[in-house]
Amino acid sequence: MRNTLLGVLVLIVIASPATAQQSGIPPKPLPSTADSAARTIADSIALMKEFEKITTAAKPAPAAISSAQGSTNPRMMPDFSAVGDLVGDLSPKRSTQADNSRFGVREVELSVQSVVDPYFRADFFLGINDSEKISIEQAFLTTTALPAGVQAKLGRFLMPLGKQNTTHRHDLHTVEYPYVLQRFLSDDGLKGTGVTTSMVMAPFGFYQELIVGVVDHFIDTPDGLTVDKPVNRNLDGLGYSARLRSYVDISQNANIELSASAMTGKVAQPLVASFTTADNVTASAVGARQSVIGMDFTYRWKPLQQGIYRSFILQAEVMRQLNERNPTLPALSPLFDPAPGFIRGYAGPTRDYTGGYVFARWQLSQRLYLGGRYDNVQDPMAAGATLTAGSAVLEWFPSDFSKLVASYERVNQGSATGLDRLLLQAVFSVGPHKPHPF
Amino acid sequence: MNVRQWIAVVGLVVPTVMQAQLKVVTSTTDLFDIASAVGGDKVKASHIGEGFQDPHFIEAKPSFVLQLRNADVWAFVGLELEIGWMPLLLDGARNPKIQLGGSGYVDVSKAMPVIDVPRGSVDRSMGDVHPLGNPHYWLDPENGRRIAKLFLAKFSELDPKNAAEYAANEKAFETKLGAAESAWQAQLATIKGKPVVAWHTSWNYFAEYTGMRIVAYMEPKPGVPPSPSHLLQVVQAVKASGAKVIIMEPFYDRKVADLVARQTGATVLILPPSVGGVPGITSYLQLMQHDVTELSTRVK
Missing domain, CATH: 3.40.50.1980 (Nitrogenase molybdenum iron protein domain)
Structure with missing residues (x-):
């Protein structure tokens, strides 16, 4: 009975925070100084010898050391890791997954990461799932030795557009990306293939980072659409992006981040009816300019001493999608024989859309977090009908290498009856310890 | 000019x-x-x-x-x-x-x-x-x-x-x-061989230096929060060894340690593992002096 009581008490108190204590370290007093130049050199050499003696006398540390960019073994093998992302959909009416599954392996991500040479680091992420089989999620080279604090990234990567898009889907605090990202960018994060360059600066005394990039194209052409000519045939059809991050510490325990992003490029938009163009292409789509501009805000609170038990994040992001209304349509082929009622017209979006979300997450105990999100999007996939959703998320981290999530969501769109979604997620990884995302 | x-x-x-x-x-x-x-x-x-x-x-x-x-x-x-x-x-x-x-x-x-x-x-x-x-x-x-x-x-x-x-x-x-x-040699002599409980493995070097004997850890495994079943084992270890002190860092939740202390009669000792860990400890020398002194006082 006594043991049972003890167990119950432990369960109750285990979720409570530690008491707070704070202290600072005063500046060091100035020490005594100087000797003659000759003695300096002699002493220095002697001391270097003494240090060498000490280090050789010390018990050898095992193998290699962990490093920022290095592998953790002396044979210079890259770091290999794998992440499993399982999703269960127990929504009462039906599965809300694209493949209608109730339980599925959403993705297995394999990664290989290593330093290439004194100038580059390489990161490869392969995604494996039932629908796409194997795909190159990300594969990029990062410079490590450019002057003036400039860093370039070449290859395929998550586009620095908005706050959450740069986070791998399995690392999100929610099961899925916010709806504004899903509708304006991509279900599983917008990736681009090209180059970005970034520079860290502090002209106003706080951290700022400017990232500019150019990639092969903005949004992937949807399956089933054939464009009259590649959207990136001309340079103005490539995807161009810019992001300015500003970060300020409010105190030791709290900070805010306010950033602005923009991306533009030509994307494939549907025609009213497909036809044969003067270039003898049967086109069902035309390239039209689309841009997304956005602002994001994050407030973080994490008391340093209680940081392993308590934290809070408030995040909000708003985006506006700007669409070209009247793109130039391709000319008809003189040989094209239109069916009765044929209209040579543009069926893409003829208005702009706005969307956003607010997300908050509170840490309940060392391993348990409770979050909630509210989404509001003018849905381009539903002619601008407003989609609203409210969700609650409970995250439990048994360790740094596994996560279990339960999520309830209520989605409303137009006059249709609301949809209740109950999602479960398990994420687990093997391989070297990765840095905690910030 | x-x-x-x-x-x-x-x-x-x-x-x-x-x-x-x-x-x-x-x-x-x-x-x-x-x-x-x-x-x-x-x-x-x-x-x-x-x-x-x-x-x-x-x-x-x-x-x-x-x-x-x-x-x-x-x-x-x-x-x-x-x-x-x-x-x-x-x-x-x-x-x-x-x-x-x-x-x-x-x-x-x-x-x-x-x-x-x-x-x-x-x-x-x-x-x-x-x-x-x-x-x-x-x-x-x-x-x-x-x-x-x-x-x-x-x-x-x-x-x-x-x-x-x-x-x-x-x-x-x-x-x-x-x-x-030299000044704290007498205190080290007091500590030597005394059984203690530590929260994390962060005190292993300190144990080698002072001679204190860590008989149990509050964490069942490094970085893993204490489970009720593990705490029962800790309680048993404290009673069996006669440990008087549960050493823990200032950033851990002391309520769990207090619970074990109440069950065993041991006391919880918040020892800073680093400079600035508690108010007034502003140098490495003060840190070592403080930790040795506090521990020697508690394990007597």
Whole structure:
């Protein structure tokens, strides 16, 4: 009975925070100084010898050391890791997954990461799932030795557009990306293939980072659409992006981040009816300019001493999608024989859309977090009908290498009856310890 | 302002610029304090983590990137203590001097005799185990000396013209540490062989130094929060060994330790593992003095 009581008490108190204590370290007093130049050199050499003696006398540390960019073994093998992302959909009416599954392996991500040479680091992420089989999620080279604090990234990567898009889907605090990202960018994060360059600066005394990039194209052409000519045939059809991050510490325990992003490029938009163009292409789509501009805000609170038990994040992001209304349509082929009622017209979006979300997450105990999100999007996939959703998320981290999530969501769109979604997620990884995302 | 005045101003400013201090950033307050003691006014030292903060779980804030981007020296504990945040900061800093292979990249663990190196295969079922060994080595004064000598060598290498001053500072540090150690020998004798409970493996070097005997850990495995069944085992271990003290860091939840204390009659002792861990502990010497004194008082 006594043991049972003890167990119950432990369960109750285990979720409570530690008491707070704070202290600072005063500046060091100035020490005594100087000797003659000759003695300096002699002493220095002697001391270097003494240090060498000490280090050789010390018990050898095992193998290699962990490093920022290095592998953790002396044979210079890259770091290999794998992440499993399982999703269960127990929504009462039906599965809300694209493949209608109730339980599925959403993705297995394999990664290989290593330093290439004194100038580059390489990161490869392969995604494996039932629908796409194997795909190159990300594969990029990062410079490590450019002057003036400039860093370039070449290859395929998550586009620095908005706050959450740069986070791998399995690392999100929610099961899925916010709806504004899903509708304006991509279900599983917008990736681009090209180059970005970034520079860290502090002209106003706080951290700022400017990232500019150019990639092969903005949004992937949807399956089933054939464009009259590649959207990136001309340079103005490539995807161009810019992001300015500003970060300020409010105190030791709290900070805010306010950033602005923009991306533009030509994307494939549907025609009213497909036809044969003067270039003898049967086109069902035309390239039209689309841009997304956005602002994001994050407030973080994490008391340093209680940081392993308590934290809070408030995040909000708003985006506006700007669409070209009247793109130039391709000319008809003189040989094209239109069916009765044929209209040579543009069926893409003829208005702009706005969307956003607010997300908050509170840490309940060392391993348990409770979050909630509210989404509001003018849905381009539903002619601008407003989609609203409210969700609650409970995250439990048994360790740094596994996560279990339960999520309830209520989605409303137009006059249709609301949809209740109950999602479960398990994420687990093997391989070297990765840095905690910030 | 006439020409002579301009010359005078330039004459004052130029030497100041030429005598630029080494910019040293350390991951912990302990390394910061020793680096400051050795570097004196020839270095400008700062630190990332605070002494009352769990060094495993520091956030990689962008403001730390600004601290690191102009650093001449980045000194860190190593042995994967900083693995959860250091890579992001070094990547963001874009400072070749403090990258692996750079002249200012100082993995302090390289100069340490490391304990608790796992033998055989290691996997995550063992908890947040450090596969390269226990990183909390600074809690042995002998390793404090090694850290000081390492800074002496590094600062002398990067700034040879001030090597003599660094040497004098390091010698002064050793002298003070030696005097302090002599003063607490009686307290060490009190501690030797006494059973204690520790929260985490961070006190293993301190145990080797003081001779205290760790009979149980509050964590069932490194980094894993105590479970009710494990706490029952801890209670049994405390009763069997007669341990009077449960040592824990200021950043852990003491309610769990209090619960064990109530069951066993032991007392919870909050010991700072780092400089600044509790108010008033502002130097490495004070840290060691405080921890030895507090422990010897409680285990009597």
